[in-house]
Amino acid sequence: MAKVAFLGLGVMGYPMAGHLKAKGGHEVTVYNRTAAKAVAWVKQHGGRAAATPREAAAGQDFVFVCVGNDDDLRQVVLGADGALAGMVAGSILVDHTTASADVARELHAAAGEAGVGFVDAPVSGGQAGAENGVLTVMCGGDLSAYARAEPVIAAFARMCRLMGPAGSGQLTKMVNQICIAGLVQALSEGVAFGQKAGLDVEAVIEVISKGAAQSWQMENRYKTMNAGQFEFGFAVDWMRKDLSICMAEARRNGARLPVTALVDQFYSDVQAMGGSRWDTSSLVARLK
Numbered sequence: 001m002a003k004v005a006f007l008g009l010g011v012m013g014y015p016m017a018g019h020l021k022a023k024g025g026h027e028v029t030v031y032n033r034t035a036a037k038a039v040a041w042v043k044q045h046g047g048r049a050a051a052t053p054r055e056a057a058a059g060q061d062f063v064f065v066c067v068g069n070d071d072d073l074r075q076v077v078l079g080a081d082g083a084l085a086g087m088v089a090g091s092i093l094v095d096h097t098t099a100s101a102d103v104a105r106e107l108h109a110a111a112g113e114a115g116v117g118f119v120d121a122p123v124s125g126g127q128a129g130a131e132n133g134v135l136t137v138m139c140g141g142d143l144s145a146y147a148r149a150e151p152v153i154a155a156f157a158r159m160c161r162l163m164g165p166a167g168s169g170q171l172t173k174m175v176n177q178i179c180i181a182g183l184v185q186a187l188s189e190g191v192a193f194g195q196k197a198g199l200d201v202e203a204v205i206e207v208i209s210k211g212a213a214q215s216w217q218m219e220n221r222y223k224t225m226n227a228g229q230f231e232f233g234f235a236v237d238w239m240r241k242d243l244s245i246c247m248a249e250a251r252r253n254g255a256r257l258p259v260t261a262l263v264d265q266f267y268s269d270v271q272a273m274g275g276s277r278w279d280t281s282s283l284v285a286r287l288k
């Protein structure tokens with residue numbers, strides 16, 4: 001049993017923090033910018049809510065963060081009221097935000113100066129993965145910090161692995177998002193084609209998902225794509241944030257991402273259609 005803080009009780013963070021308490025048996029303190037969510041979490045799970053990241057982080061063995069983007073992460077971790085200001089030497093900061101590899105390296109250095117270990121640990125598996133405690137966690141950082149964090153992360157993970165030094169978790173998550181972007185566009189084109197061809201799309205997918213075209217996106221999204229339902233899941237705004245991180249990294253490392261760049265523009269069409277908070281499978285909507 002460890003003393004842990006969780007900062008950021010969004011779609012992902014709220015259930016992840018819940019698993020640390022219920023499944024991990026840890027002593028959990030939560031912080032959320034909009035305090036009402038922290039109050040609701042404590043009402044549901046017990047534990048304690050703190051008024052600032054610094055207060056939440058004070059005296060903890062581990063501090064977990066899951067906020068929006070690089071700037072949000074800096075706000076929560078650095079500065080006078082940030083988590084690092086409250087953390088004691090020997091404790092470990094684990095960041096589950098999908099962010100850049102640069103900010104991971106920056107926070108690793110800042111944490112190191114305070115004698116704090118840092119693991120960048122973005123996740124995959126979506127809202128359902130967080131709620132069911134079966135996320136995939138891709139980590140970067142020093143082996144010593146990772147080895148201590150892994151058994152605690154296990155409360156909400158099905159797969160957790162150290163991929164290399166600081167930033168490697170974020171780079172692995174970029175590969176994940178690159179693989180998903182083109183695939184969802186192809187799936188959208190398949191569904192839209194099937195509809196135009198007058199096929200029973202549900203029957204089509206039931207058949208082809210048993211063959212080489214199978215994917216997580218196909219199995220989990222075909223029904224809602226066929227029905228034109230997108231008010232759930234992983235938001236288009238978040239996906240565009242992730243793809244812009246991928247493309248910035250590719251500009252530095254020389255990788256070519258032609259399809260990813262195109263799909264990013266398709267997502268800007270979805271935003272213009274009012275779909276900023278729609279699930280990423282809404283690419284099919286712009287084919288109508």
Ligand code: NAP
Binds near residue numbers: 010037
């Ligand atoms: P979300 O529901 O929008 O929650 C974001 C959380 O971060 C909220 O608790 C928000 O506080 C907090 N936050 C944002 N900016 C902040 C700031 N400047 N200072 C303090 N707190 C701040 O997002 P989510 O879906 O949980 O996603 C969180 C991260 O996980 C993102 O990086 C996302 O890309 C990644 N991710 C999401 C999914 C998914 O399926 N949703 C899957 C994999 C990875 P408030 O409540 O006050 O707004």
